[in-house]
Amino acid sequence: MADNRMLKFVTLPQAMPPKRQAETRVHDFDEIYEAFVQPAAEAQAGRCSQCGVPFCQVHCPLSNNIPDWLKLTAEGRLQEAYELSQATNNMPEVCGRICPQDRLCEGNCVIEKGFDSVTIGSVEKFLTDTAWDKGWVKPRLPKAELGQSVGIIGAGPGGLAAAEQLRAKGYEVHVYDRYDRVGGLLIYGIPNFKLEKDVVGRRTALLKAAGVVFHMDVDVGRTLSLSTLRERHDALVIATGVYKARDIALPGARLDGVVPALTFLTASNRTGLGDQVAEFASGALDAKDKHVVVVGGGDTAMDCVRTAMRQGAKSVKCLYRRDRENMPGSLREVKHAEEEGVEFVWLSAPQAFLGKRSITGVRAIHMRLGAPDSSGRQAPEPVEGSSFTVPCDLAIKALGFDPEDLPTLFDEPSLGVSKWGTVRVDHKTLMTNLEGVFAAGDIVRGASLVVWAIRDGRDAAESMHAYLRAKASAQLAGAAE
Numbered sequence: 001m002a003d004n005r006m007l008k009f010v011t012l013p014q015a016m017p018p019k020r021q022a023e024t025r026v027h028d029f030d031e032i033y034e035a036f037v038q039p040a041a042e043a044q045a046g047r048c049s050q051c052g053v054p055f056c057q058v059h060c061p062l063s064n065n066i067p068d069w070l071k072l073t074a075e076g077r078l079q080e081a082y083e084l085s086q087a088t089n090n091m092p093e094v095c096g097r098i099c100p101q102d103r104l105c106e107g108n109c110v111i112e113k114g115f116d117s118v119t120i121g122s123v124e125k126f127l128t129d130t131a132w133d134k135g136w137v138k139p140r141l142p143k144a145e146l147g148q149s150v151g152i153i154g155a156g157p158g159g160l161a162a163a164e165q166l167r168a169k170g171y172e173v174h175v176y177d178r179y180d181r182v183g184g185l186l187i188y189g190i191p192n193f194k195l196e197k198d199v200v201g202r203r204t205a206l207l208k209a210a211g212v213v214f215h216m217d218v219d220v221g222r223t224l225s226l227s228t229l230r231e232r233h234d235a236l237v238i239a240t241g242v243y244k245a246r247d248i249a250l251p252g253a254r255l256d257g258v259v260p261a262l263t264f265l266t267a268s269n270r271t272g273l274g275d276q277v278a279e280f281a282s283g284a285l286d287a288k289d290k291h292v293v294v295v296g297g298g299d300t301a302m303d304c305v306r307t308a309m310r311q312g313a314k315s316v317k318c319l320y321r322r323d324r325e326n327m328p329g330s331l332r333e334v335k336h337a338e339e340e341g342v343e344f345v346w347l348s349a350p351q352a353f354l355g356k357r358s359i360t361g362v363r364a365i366h367m368r369l370g371a372p373d374s375s376g377r378q379a380p381e382p383v384e385g386s387s388f389t390v391p392c393d394l395a396i397k398a399l400g401f402d403p404e405d406l407p408t409l410f411d412e413p414s415l416g417v418s419k420w421g422t423v424r425v426d427h428k429t430l431m432t433n434l435e436g437v438f439a440a441g442d443i444v445r446g447a448s449l450v451v452w453a454i455r456d457g458r459d460a461a462e463s464m465h466a467y468l469r470a471k472a473s474a475q476l477a478g479a480a481e
């Protein structure tokens with residue numbers, strides 16, 4: 001029989017940690033949820049019904065042992081709960097903050113139907129933030145050095161997860177990144193109001209304390225070649241993410257004031273971190289006092305609309321060609337954005353950016369959902385004669401990302417890529433067709449999620465470990481002959 005602290009979902013309603021009022025939070029970039037206090041976290045964890053087949057766990061990309069750490073939390077055994085949660089996740093406090101839980105663990109919680117899911121993400125965040133406060137989070141030092149070195153290209157969540165796992169096993173780990181700060185999109189893509197930067201910074205410090213060596217401002221393919229890295233290390237992981245912004249070939253797309261999403265978000269994040277960003281200071285990438293139009297319906301678009309509101313835009317509209325039910329972004333994020341004053345113009349697509357030198361408006365057209373396409377999704381089609389114009393001083397294109405042409409960038413034409421340009425790997429080992437070169441994260445999957453990048457980083461590390469142990473044994477055997 002389950003402990004009497006559990007199964008509280010029948011009597012205790014779902015409660016998230018307190019969310020700051022929209023009118024207040026829209027004036028700053030601080031995270032929007034306050035921390036759970038311990039009794040509330042324990043009580044909410046106790047709503048879990050301890051399913052025999054936990055669908056939450058099945059739908060967590062890391063297969064986190066959610067029911068067990070919820071039970072330990074409900075019993076007040078927080079350190080044990082934290083130990084269990086971190087055993088399968090290199091950044092539980094990051095996932096607790098920014099996983100789209102409504103599509104993953106919580107969206108598949110069995111009590112969701114009728115009682116509202118257990119607030120799994122918030123409990124995960126609470127546990128790990130508590131662990132940091134109490135000093136339970138320690139660098140994972142190896143028991144012994146193995147005498148082999150690995151190189152990781154890309155310091156985003158995929159590369160960092162691989163780095164931590166490999167260092168803990170005893171490899172000398174070197175991470176190379178073209179940015180000046182560690183974290184990839186966790187630092188320069190995702191805004192502070194979803195993920196405060198010191199949360200990422202303390203992870204970086206932890207990895208450094210474990211002995212991971214970071215080489216920043218190193219653009220592999222431009223300032224350092226892949227072949228040099230292959231000579232320098234026994235094995236490599238490519239975890240470079242996807243950064244080539246998809247464009248829209250519309251009239252006016254080259255006007256001043258029509259900008260790609262990541263350029264806008266990076267300028268905002270850099271400014272928040274205290275950097276001097278010329279294009280922000282000049283106003284070109286600052287939404288203050290402007291009518292802003294964001295085109296797109298994914299997570300990136302949501303981050304742009306909410307950033308623009310915080311910068312003091314006069315109005316922010318989001319044009320998306322499908323409806324609310326069919327948007328790719330998290331519905332939780334849409335709700336936050338609506339509360340903060342963003343206007344969603346569902347079923348609409350831009351036709352032209354208007355203006356002489358700088359943008360002054362966007363001409364758009366209403367859409368309807370037609371017959372399903374080959375993927376089964378209803379294809380949007382324009383409603384004839386329904387064009388309309390909205391005023392606009394800043395248009396942000398958030399249409400997704402593609403990979404760079406890595407075989408050319410790395411001067412390694414034999415590196416296998418898919419028809420989408422993502423790096424091709426053996427799905428069992430995550431090794432590319434280049435001996436000893438593995439790949440993980442968005443560069444393999446295409447634009448995806450932090451939690452999947454962590455999963456890939458862990459899997460690549462495990463597989464590389466098997467590969468390097470075999471290589472070391474073969475060398476020993478060769479030397480003995």
Ligand code: FAD
Pocket residue numbers: 098099100153154155156157158159176177178179183184185186189190194218219220221239240241242262265299300303440441442443447448449450451453
């Ligand atoms: P990245 O995080 O992109 O890191 C790749 C790193 O490689 C970067 O630091 C880059 O500088 C470096 N690099 C690239 N090329 C080179 C090179 N040639 N040499 C050296 N270094 C190189 N996911 C979620 O789960 N929840 C969210 O809320 C969410 N919001 C998002 C918001 C935005 C605006 C964006 C753009 C993405 C969001 N995502 C979100 C997706 C998530 O950020 C990515 O899936 C994840 O960061 C991928 O991790 P990665 O390690 O593969 O790549």
Ligand code: SF4
Pocket residue numbers: 059060061062064066089095096099101104105106120121124451
């Ligand atoms: Fe849910 Fe993400 Fe945590 Fe898994 S890692 S339990 S999907 S919040």
Ligand code: SF4
Pocket residue numbers: 047048049050051054055056057066067108109110111118120
């Ligand atoms: Fe608990 Fe929901 Fe997971 Fe079942 S699915 S174990 S109720 S969190």
